[in-house]
Amino acid sequence: MCSIIGYYGIDTAAPILVKGLKRMEYRGYDSVGVATKSEDRINLKKGVGKVSEVNNTEQLDKLPGTIGIGHTRWATHGKVTDKNAHPHPSNSGRIAIVHNGIIENFSELKKILEKKNYTFKSETDSEVIANLLQMHYDEKSDVKESLIETLRDLKGHYAFVAMFEDGTLAAARFHEPLIIGVGKESYFLSSDVLGFIEQTDDAIYVDNGDFVLIDSAGLQICNFDGTPVKKQITKVSKEFADAYKGDYAHFTLKEISEQPDTIIKAGENTIEAIEQATDYIKHAKNVYITGSGTSYNAALVAKYLMSKYAKIKLEPIISSELPFSPDSIEPNSILIAISQSGESADVLEAVNIAKKSGAKIISIVNLLTSSLVQESSVVIGMNCGPEIGVAATKSFTSQLGIIYKVTEKICAGCIGVDFEKISALIAKILSSHSKIMEVAKQLKDVSDIYILGRGIHYPIASEAALKLKELTYIHAEGIPGGELKHGPLALMDSNVFVVIINPNDSTYNDTITSAREIKARGAKIIGISDKKSDVYDYWIEIPTIEESMFPIIEIIPIQLLAYYSALEKETDPDYPRNLAKSVTVK
Numbered sequence: 388m389c390s391i392i393g394y395y396g397i398d399t400a401a402p403i404l405v406k407g408l409k410r411m412e413y414r415g416y417d418s419v420g421v422a423t424k425s426e427d428r429i430n431l432k433k434g435v436g437k438v439s440e441v442n443n444t445e446q447l448d449k450l451p452g453t454i455g456i457g458h459t460r461w462a463t464h465g466k467v468t469d470k471n472a473h474p475h476p477s478n479s480g481r482i483a484i485v486h487n488g489i490i491e492n493f494s495e496l497k498k499i500l501e502k503k504n505y506t507f508k509s510e511t512d513s514e515v516i517a518n519l520l521q522m523h524y525d526e527k528s529d530v531k532e533s534l535i536e537t538l539r540d541l542k543g544h545y546a547f548v549a550m551f552e553d554g555t556l557a558a559a560r561f562h563e564p565l566i567i568g569v570g571k572e573s574y575f576l577s578s579d580v581l582g583f584i585e586q587t588d589d590a591i592y593v594d595n596g597d598f599v600l601i602d603s604a605g606l607q608i609c610n611f612d613g614t615p616v617k618k619q620i621t622k623v624s625k626e627f628a629d630a631y632k633g634d635y636a637h638f639t640l641k642e643i644s645e646q647p648d649t650i651i652k653a654g655e656n657t658i659e660a661i662e663q664a665t666d667y668i669k670h671a672k673n674v675y676i677t678g679s680g681t682s683y684n685a686a687l688v689a690k691y692l693m694s695k696y697a698k699i700k701l702e703p704i705i706s707s708e709l710p711f712s713p714d715s716i717e718p719n720s721i722l723i724a725i726s727q728s729g730e731s732a733d734v735l736e737a738v739n740i741a742k743k744s745g746a747k748i749i750s751i752v753n754l755l756t757s758s759l760v761q762e763s764s765v766v767i768g769m770n771c772g773p774e775i776g777v778a779a780t781k782s783f784t785s786q787l788g789i790i791y792k793v794t795e796k797i798c799a800g801c802i803g804v805d806f807e808k809i810s811a812l813i814a815k816i817l818s819s820h821s822k823i824m825e826v827a828k829q830l831k832d833v834s835d836i837y838i839l840g841r842g843i844h845y846p847i848a849s850e851a852a853l854k855l856k857e858l859t860y861i862h863a864e865g866i867p868g869g870e871l872k873h874g875p876l877a878l879m880d881s882n883v884f885v886v887i888i889n890p891n892d893s894t895y896n897d898t899i900t901s902a903r904e905i906k907a908r909g910a911k912i913i914g915i916s917d918k919k920s921d922v923y924d925y926w927i928e929i930p931t932i933e934e935s936m937f938p939i940i941e942i943i944p945i946q947l948l949a950y951y952s953a954l955e956k957e958t959d960p961d962y963p964r965n966l967a968k969s970v971t972v973k
């Protein structure tokens with residue numbers, strides 16, 4: 388996933404573009420570039436690194452001109468190099484483009500263009516867009532016509548912005564986000580409203596299969612065959628403007644700290660949808676639940692809860708595995724799709740497959756303007772505000788909050804969830820950082836961490852491992868407690884740390900036994916529990932609560948542990964290497 392941005396207005400474009408790119412850096416951050424138009428020429432600068440680093444060396448924000456485009460990259464085709472960074476100019480240098488997505492037929496297009504003597508400077512799929520536009524523009528001498536021809540040639544999914552040397556901005560959307568920001572005397576083109584929210588809260592969401600032209604005559608939106616379409620301006624929710632770190636050192640810490648609030652808000656913007664989802668699930672023959680990464684871990688909690696309390700069997704499926712699953716989704720089923728971004732390509736593909744089998748889709752999603760929302764019969768909003776830190780934190784507990792709310796509705800209040808109480812307990816855990824910071828220091832030079840949990844705590848062990856991997860780059864693995872003796876015990880020695888998720892509930896005694904077996908092999912034990920034990924080398928205390936509710940509170944100290952360990956290891960907790968916030972490519 389990358390971010391693209393364009394600006395057409397009366398102010399100097401480059402500083403506006405750089406600011407917008409900084410706010411969208413969560414989308415991809417291995418390299419960055421800006422191109423502007425001034426005096427009928429295109430100026431272009433780019434380089435490898437974060438926006439502020441490259442801006443310091445290349446002075447991106449000093450480029451002249453009131454029209455420009457910019458990009459932050461998450462490498463898919465081609466290594467992380469200056470040459471592969473966007474924008475990419477066409478051979479003549481008269482057009483420059485920024486692109487997010489994948490051009491699937493780029494090698495065929497490249498061959499066609501090479502036969503016509505076009506040369507390529509990068510290893511990217513994106514550069515073909517610049518030269519295709521150039522080829523058609525040379526033939527047609529008309530931006531709109533050349534755009535239509537180019538869109539006919541492209542296969543894949545993409546959003547791109549092209550800047551022509553006469554200053555026209557041309558953009559197109561096909562299965563990747565593109566939003567227009569409408570200012571007083573300016574237009575923005577962006578992957579995310581965060582790219583322009585500081586300038587305007589008037590936005591137009593470009594539909595899939597539409598393109599945009601902005602020039603001195605104003606704004607035109609057309610579908611891919613060139614027919615003009617009318618679009619309404621919508622006010623972007625002010626909450627998007629919240630995407631500031633404020634006094635926090637990192638977005639990740641800010642987002643972890645927001646959880647006393649976000650757990651209460653989960654689903655509150657879509658109360659009726661919770662009712663409707665309940666009804667669908669109760670009457671469905673088969674219910675499947677899918678997601679990727681953290682969202683899949685939430686799906687595992689859902690399976691446990693629904694089965695135990697609502698007596699409903701859910702089958703969890705990792706989204707990326709569904710295309711390879713030998714058992715198809717049964718007709719007349721429900722698929723619950725969980726996705727913070729609503730843009731994960733794997734989740735969208737799973738949804739697509741399920742819909743072909745006639746399944747209805749219930750989605751649990753944070754971004755209510757996302758592609759997943761368009762595909763769903765019922766949409767429950769996580770309602771946790773923008774999550775910028777690449778590792779999911781508050782969105783996970785919001786997903787859990789919704790799963791608890793739906794389960795509770797189905798079983799007519801049998802769990803007795805009290806979100807006010809949970810909120811207060813999360814706040815209590817958050818206020819006692821010092822022990823967690825001390826434990827984080829011990830993890831600095833550790834190469835392997837295992838996390839043990841039984842029953843409903845196993846999905847939390849998986850989620851804990853994911854957080855530790857992403858934020859600290861330490862190898863981490865979640866293990867169902869009982870599986871220890873079936874293999875992982877062989878790995879235990881004095882170099883290993885094991886986190887035991889061990890609240891004082893029905894899993895406690897078995898898990899304490901596992902902890903003793905591990906300790907006997909010399910490994911260090913970190914106990915996450917409401918009950919002290921001599922087996923723990925380090926005890927991170929959590930408050931006591933009903934057994935069913937522990938998952939929501941026990942993940943909080945682990946998020947903090949991963950965060951503080953990242954600080955110890957001097958990794959960047961907001962932007963882990965090689966990752967991107969939402970994976971819109973397969």
Ligand code: F6R
Pocket residue numbers: 678679680681682725726727728729730731734777778779780853854857968969970
């Ligand atoms: C982990 C993480 C990823 C995402 C996964 C799904 O911290 O952030 O594993 O959970 O890429 O993303 P969404 O929920 O946007 O579909």
